[in-house]
Amino acid sequence: MSHIISPFRRVEVREHEYHFDSIIHPGSxxxxxxxxxxxxxxxxxxxxxxxxSLDNARAQVAAGTMRERGYVTYTRSYNENALLRCDCRATxxxxxxxxxxxxxxxxxxxxxxxxxxxxxxxxxxxADLFGVGNDDY
Ligand SMILES: [Zn+2]
Numbered sequence: 601m602s603h604i605i606s607p608f609r610r611v612e613v614r615e616h617e618y619h620f621d622s623i624i625h626p627g628s629x630x631x632x633x634x635x636x637x638x639x640x641x642x643x644x645x646x647x648x649x650x651x652x653s654l655d656n657a658r659a660q661v662a663a664g665t666m667r668e669r670g671y672v673t674y675t676r677s678y679n680e681n682a683l684l685r686c687d688c689r690a691t692x693x694x695x696x697x698x699x700x701x702x703x704x705x706x707x708x709x710x711x712x713x714x715x716x717x718x719x720x721x722x723x724x725x726x727a728d729l730f731g732v733g734n735d736d737y
Contacts, residue, residue, distance in 0.1 A: 604712050605691070606683040613676055619669040620657040629666065630657040638671035684712045698729055 616634040630653055633641045642650045660666035682694040688704035698715065699708045707715035718726060 602687050602706075602708065602712065602714060603685055604682055604694075605685045606680075608682040608694070609680050611678055611680050613678075615674045615676065617672050617674070619672055620661065621667045621669050622660075622665065623667055624665050629669075630654070634671055682710075682712065684708055687714075 614636075616636055616638070618632045618634040618638070618640045620630040622628045632650065632654060633643065635641050640654065642654070657666060657668075661668050684692045684694055684699075686692050686701040686704060686706055686708075688701060688706070690701050690703040692699055692701045692708060694708060694710050694712055697710055699710070700706070701708070705717075707718065709715055
């Protein structure tokens, strides 16, 4: 029996950055990853490059060509679609009104309810879903 293994959910992520804004070229500058306490976090894979950039940013602040905006926190969010365990045991992501299992070709709606095979659908229903002018699919 098919069933939802992971429900639809809205995911919110908080990200922290530290900014330096150019005074000479508004809209440009430096941006570094930061931790939740506002400390700049240097990525060890890019240590040399990021450290040089940070030194340059601080030198420009001292020279008056850059402004230290400081710590900025962003919240971004995205939808995580529900996942369904199909009768054939494959996983099906429920992202649209008609979702097909890649393994057994069963169809499910966005809520995970099993749909009749498309061969049993009325032709106009198939045209509505997959016909010309339908931007959903
Ligand atoms: Zn299946």
